[in-house]
Amino acid sequence: MRFRAKIVDVGCLNHFTRVVNTISKLAKVCTLRLSTEKLYFILSDKVANGGVSMWCELSQPSLSISSRIVTHDIPVGVIPRKLWNDFREPGLPDFDVSIYLPPLKTIKSVVERMKNLSNFVVIEANLNGEMNLKIETDLVSVATHFKDLGNPPWVNEDGTQGFSRARVPESMAEARVDIKKLLQFLAGQQVNPSKSICNIVSKRIVYFILLHEDVSLQYFIPALA
Structure with missing residues (x-):
């Protein structure tokens, strides 16, 4: 089976291309939901199980202005309705720290050198608003420090502002991750986000x-022991 899409307006096409190029750097195969x-x-x-996970949303542009129509066919496989629940938006974990x-x-x-x-x-x-990137081996210990980054004002379900877990502001939350997976995420970005958040x-x-x-793009990397 093949999928055919039409994009109206050159500006929308360029924007869509940047998003798709970003996705292609993160995954060879992904699911498209419309x-x-x-x-x-x-x-x-x-x-x-050690794999990364991604969820990216792109609002469909208005099709009221016709400046150019681009058509491209690609092969696809259709996901049976009984499996649709496997492709719902992931629930956000109860994070310890959120930081810009x-x-x-x-x-x-920094990560490329590390x-x-x-x-x-x-x-x-x-x-x-402090974040560190660190590597530690038997031979070397290296750290890069960032300050004054700010913390997003998340809203709880009851409408109050704050984090789901009470923490001492100076207390660090940490996770050790595969550096190649992190670099793959960083190297693939072509969207130039206005806001970037790490939880x-x-x-x-x-x-x-x-x-x-x-x-909006969410990208999940599991921590390692």
Whole structure:
């Protein structure tokens, strides 16, 4: 079976291309879900089994302006309705710390240098807007420190602001992750997000949220022992 899509307006096409190019760097195969309002790109590897997971939403542009129509056929496989529940939006874990990220290019530059020294990197952050990237081996210990990043004002279910877990602001939450998986995520970004957020469930998972205009991308990387 083949999938055919039409994109109206060159600006929308360029925007869509940047999103697809980003996804292609993160996954060779992914699930595409369509609705009347949004497109969803889904990578549903089981984080609990060591795989990464991704959820990307792209709002469908208005089709009222016709400047150019581009048509492209690609082969697809249709997912049976009985399996649709496997591709729902992932629930956000009960994180310990949420923090705004410095420019992704800066993090990418740091991680690229670190990967030559270790296969793993520790990401740690606190509620004072501080984040560290660290590698530790028998031969070397290296750390890069970021300050004054700020912490997102999340809203609880009861409408109050705050985090789901009470923490001492200076206390660091940390997770040790595969440095190649982190670098793959950083190297694939072509969306240039207006906001980048890192959430840490201590010693369990790191998940990133990238926001830019009508695009949001969530990316989950499991922690290693």
